[in-house]
Amino acid sequence: MIRLLAGLVPAVGAPVAGMKLLRPRAVQLLAVVAALDAALALAVAFGTPAGSVVRVVDGFFVVDATSRLFLLVVNFVFLGVAAYVWTRVRDTPELQERIERLVTFSLGFIAAANLAILSNHLVAMWVLVELTTLAAVPLVQHRGTAARLRASWKYFLFSSVGLALTLLGFACLARGMEASGAREATFFLDGLAEAARQPTDVWRRLGLVLVLLGLGTKLGLAPMYVWLPDTYQQSPPAVTVLLAAVQFNVALVAVFRVVQIYHRTDQDVISAELVTLGLATMAVSAFGIIATRNYIRLIALASLNHGGVIAIGLGIGGVAAYGVVLYAVSNAFIKAILFLTAGKIEAHYRTEDVREVSGLLKDMPYSGLFFMVGTFALLGFPPFGSFLGELIVMSGLIGRGYYGVFAAFCTILTATFIATGRSVFPMIWGEPRKRVDWASQPLATILPKLVFLACLLAMGLYLPAPVNALFRQVAAGLGAQ
Template identity: 35%
Template sequence: MLEIIFLIPFVTGAAAFFLPRAIGRTLLVLTGAIHLLFSLFVWVSQPAARFPEYFAIAPEGLLSLLVISLLFFLISIYTIGYLKASAVQRENIFTGSMLLFLSTMTMVTLSDHIMVMWIAIEATTLASAPLIYTHRSASALEATWKYVLICSVGIAMALLGSVLVTVAMDVGHVEAQVSFTALTGIAGQLDPGWLKAGFVFILVGYGTKMGLAPMHTWLPDAHSEAPSPASALLSGVLLNCAYLGIFKTNAIMHAAGLDGFSGPILIIFGLLSIMAAATFILKQTEYKRMLAYSSIENMGIIAFGTGIGGTAAYGAMICLIHHSLIKSSLFLTSGNILLGFGSRLIEKTGSLATRMPKTFVAFFGGFAAISGFPPFGLFIGEVLIIIAAFRSGNVVVTAVFILSLCVIFAGLANNVMRISFSPADSNTPIKDQTSLVWPQYALLLTSVALCFWMPETLQQTIVHAVKAIGGGF
């Protein structure tokens, strides 16, 4: 039964709230390992759902499921060392929420019914909010409320958009299940006016959760205040889940022949996100907020490539996968820096290369990767998007896209160099635990490995996923 893959972390997560600290930590890693094995089983066997009207396996969902499972397993291993080294209040709430978060994100990847997708994405908000409030400070409380309120407004708009899609069915006199699979099959019969309205509300609603500008304002605060393992999940996985809702709706628009309407809107929101990141990243004083704005940039790149279509849609999916790997690595590494220096402020760090050499390698490697340098996967994705954008005739838009990426690189490089090489108040080496570094190395090496060798099944899954929105390679 397909649904068991999100029921397991739901049960273990509920149990973790009442278990002792040591058992909760073990349960976290054990559940991550079991979830990864089940994800591989689903990838190979593709079992049928017990409730096929609500859940189904789709190529884009499979990709996200495998990324979620791999990331959570590595992050859970890192979390054990992180919890031992940091003061986390009410650890049982933290571990329980992590597991419930895994359950809800998994549910998003398998949702086929348009309303079940909405419920699952809303559930990710409820499951992840306690993670942001872990340290129980005034700033953490503010970030949590901002996250809940802004995302709830966004999810309400997504609900309205979902209802408008069903109105498009009624006006078009269409009788079908309200699932993405069924709606894509009969998209040409839906009323185009109501379908366009539904897409706009869904894009704005799920775009809020995805971190697209100007609905992104919750993201820097939440990522800054959450513990680093939670930040890694929020940026590396949660944003992808919100994108799935937009992707599936865009597939309906493409099937209805309305991609000429949805594509430019995605391009505009994507470009706005990249430009917003370029504007704010230059003046960042905290390295975790800097990484948060980098996430906004990358979500903009993905939306931009999706809107361009064709080869750019393929590049966007490549960026989606590699951003998850790389950004999760960077947020975990930021946890090491915070443990070592005791501050999120960039000016309070320095000489990372000599004081924490193992962490420095992961941090600098992550910087090179997220900046789009070869041999990391974002380089391939961004090049494909730029080539396709030029071929589509969007010369001015593409020029703004490239210029904004250059500004973001300059901002990142300036801060990374200060953290890594600028003189610090003390040159005393800081304890650099291997257990808090090797998960980052594994994530970065996975990104490199996928550039040189991509399994045929993975390649075909990406092709089949982007084909639904008119993409290809």
């Protein structure tokens, strides 16, 4: 039962936060629940025997390498979000207004996210992912402007389309199971794995295409990416991190489950779709980064690039699988660092225009340092985990003979690097436009980002043996050789 507490604790905390008696303490409740969830995730990740698969609640939930790793990642990110909200509300009292609403929906969001990661039933996982969407819509609108309202509805519209595509894909998969002679269609992961051993047919292939396209909506893969830049830009920073580093990885777990089940029998379909979508997404990201002069939107567009790299790595499989896992986890921490820091910068300068921000390292030393290091990790500089993950994916492209894709991959990455550096580096190293007195920041403000940074460095330099074993177990499920 302890394995489900990561989902149940915030589910209980969500309605409690809205109680009239506890509303003044809602932010403290968020921090306590986030800390407890992170501790539970740590216990599940490393308190479970390596390589074991534990099913609970009549098999509806599973604790395996994939769920253990991503439960740990999303809950540590959520703890960083809770710390950010706590310090922002403490330092800016006017943000206290309606904060219990943000806390309630945030706890509901993480409860659904945790249960989705633990789900052993593909349809149940899909439902839980959509529950995170329903919780996220009012979060995007928090203290809303007209722009936030439009962004939230765009997010909801594209999520609904992705929902419909995934549902249609499930129907096709069920039809394929019936056509193969199965007694009944099942969406338990082990049942799907058993059905996948049967000869493939057009229904299963069509179902896979639709499911991956529908789930790809949450990852911001082309052509269903339009919602992402606007939503990430307009949302409050804490909410952007929930979408970019939590919901993204929950949806990625669902894609991992599909790939784990079908990569042995339908890798050609998976490869063709994911490599195509990934390359198109990277191209869209590069053009967007070249055109934008908004640093928050730039980070959002870079998130598209990350999604494209992950899709390509999953598509080629083999040795690239370990790189995908490494890159995906690094990506979560990079986005948490950058979006939370960007929120601090925007609150200080009251602008999102890169041309109006200069000399961050002198003007805002802590934020400038995190923004600089986060940008280096974003661009795949060594010694961060993103560099190693990207390098392994590129090696996989060469090893599998994807020479044309490799050339396009490198070209797009180069254009992205140049365009990002042109916008961001003057922000960091330029001469400050105005001098201000910078008050010292308490440890609670910077500690979560320091932990994320330490994780990025560890993934690039040296992973402790138990963590590395967990990464390799996840990669093995994706077909790593």
